[in-house]
Amino acid sequence: MQEHLQNIVKPLLQWFETNKRDLPWRKDRHPYHIWISEIMLQQTRIEAVKKYYVNFMKELPDTESLSLVAEDKLLKLWEGLGYYSRAKNLKKAAELIMQEYGGRFPDSYEQLLKLPGVGEYTAGAIASICFNEKVTAIDGNVLRVISRVLGSRKNVLLPETKKEIDQKLQKILPEQSGMFNEALMELGEMVCLPGAAPECTRCPVQSDCIAHRDNLTAEIPVRIKKLKRKREEKTILVLMTENNRIAIEKRTEKGLLSGMYQLPNLNGFYSEEELKSILREWQLTSMKISFLKNAKHVFTHIDWHMKGYLVTVEQQCSQFLWVSPQELSEKYPLPTAFQTFIKNLSK
Numbered sequence: 634m635q636e637h638l639q640n641i642v643k644p645l646l647q648w649f650e651t652n653k654r655d656l657p658w659r660k661d662r663h664p665y666h667i668w669i670s671e672i673m674l675q676q677t678r679i680e681a682v683k684k685y686y687v688n689f690m691k692e693l694p695d696t697e698s699l700s701l702v703a704e705d706k707l708l709k710l711w712e713g714l715g716y717y718s719r720a721k722n723l724k725k726a727a728e729l730i731m732q733e734y735g736g737r738f739p740d741s742y743e744q745l746l747k748l749p750g751v752g753e754y755t756a757g758a759i760a761s762i763c764f765n766e767k768v769t770a771i772d773g774n775v776l777r778v779i780s781r782v783l784g785s786r787k788n789v790l791l792p793e794t795k796k797e798i799d800q801k802l803q804k805i806l807p808e809q810s811g812m813f814n815e816a817l818m819e820l821g822e823m824v825c826l827p828g829a830a831p832e833c834t835r836c837p838v839q840s841d842c843i844a845h846r847d848n849l850t851a852e853i854p855v856r857i858k859k860l861k862r863k864r865e866e867k868t869i870l871v872l873m874t875e876n877n878r879i880a881i882e883k884r885t886e887k888g889l890l891s892g893m894y895q896l897p898n899l900n901g902f903y904s905e906e907e908l909k910s911i912l913r914e915w916q917l918t919s920m921k922i923s924f925l926k927n928a929k930h931v932f933t934h935i936d937w938h939m940k941g942y943l944v945t946v947e948q949q950c951s952q953f954l955w956v957s958p959q960e961l962s963e964k965y966p967l968p969t970a971f972q973t974f975i976k977n978l979s980k
């Protein structure tokens with residue numbers, strides 16, 4: 634089995650040399666660039682990340698500028714990418730690099746693993762790509778490719794399966810460990826696609842792939858989820874004055890979307906009558922109330938089911954911050970879950 638896996642190294646490296654995509658973070662192997670791109674790519678598609686990455690680098694070109702940036706500005710740069718704790722951890726890690734390492738980027742897997750927000754995968758990616766350390770970097774793409782090559786029906790969502798794949802990969806890691814790790818991920822993203830869609834005819838390791846040989850690509854990898862999702866219902870309010878000031882407020886410093894801004898919202902679904910009495914409590918007089926299109930937002934473990942109202946109010950109240958649409962788009966980081974309702978206004 635191990636020998637069989639060894640066979641994929643050479644063709645995979647050759648394939649990667651000629652087929653790798655030209656991505657903004659592949660222009661060099663600078664650890665700051667690889668780090669930011671890897672964190673952005675967690676849970677986000679490459680196409681979506683490209684423009685965020687370019688913009689981020691324009692504003693925060695190095696560890697020092699990241700360590701000094703104001704949180705609102707950082708979250709604004711991250712707006713729409715989701716999983717905002719990633720951005721906050723980047724800043725914490727940059728501060729630590731400035732303080733503990735005098736600005737020099739940590740250059741070993743063990744040191745990288747100590748940075749906030751850096752797990753085994755990211756540490757492995759930076760250590761191998763930037764410093765050629767012989768460590769693995771195993772993400773969902775790698776788990777899928779290796780499970781298929783091995784014809785393994787083990788549940789890839791279990792830590793023990795990942796550990797087993799890690800051990801097997803460690804034994805075949807070539808000197809160009811970074812390139813090999815990147816090549817595996819690239820193959821997973823470009824050729825060995827999820828579901829029943831891998832493009833085996835153009836795969837460089839086809840002759841060594843058991844899932845392809847035995848027609849098992851639709852069944853492998855096996856992913857059995859244990860996670861139970863939580864459903865939360867919310868009423869989202871776009872409160873707007875006649876001169877177009879929109880009410881927003883800052884979320885708490887802890888928990889989901891902490892530190893971001895939000896539209897006023899209530900737990901549960903509210904009828905128009907119930908809403909009117911809440912508005913009175915807030916000292917707001919509504920001139921007009923209309924429905925906005927319902928929306929759903931999916932977080933890691935929670936689904937928000939949202940019902941929205943557009944409320945034109947007579948005057949502002951002190952409870953909220955009242956901002957113009959331009960200020961909202963340029964200055965205040967608003968999570969995608971709420972952006973949906975602002976976007977629906979212009980439809």
Ligand code: SF4
Binds near residue numbers: 781836845850
């Ligand atoms: S042959 Fe097909 S299933 Fe096997 S690794 Fe290549 S793309 Fe994936």
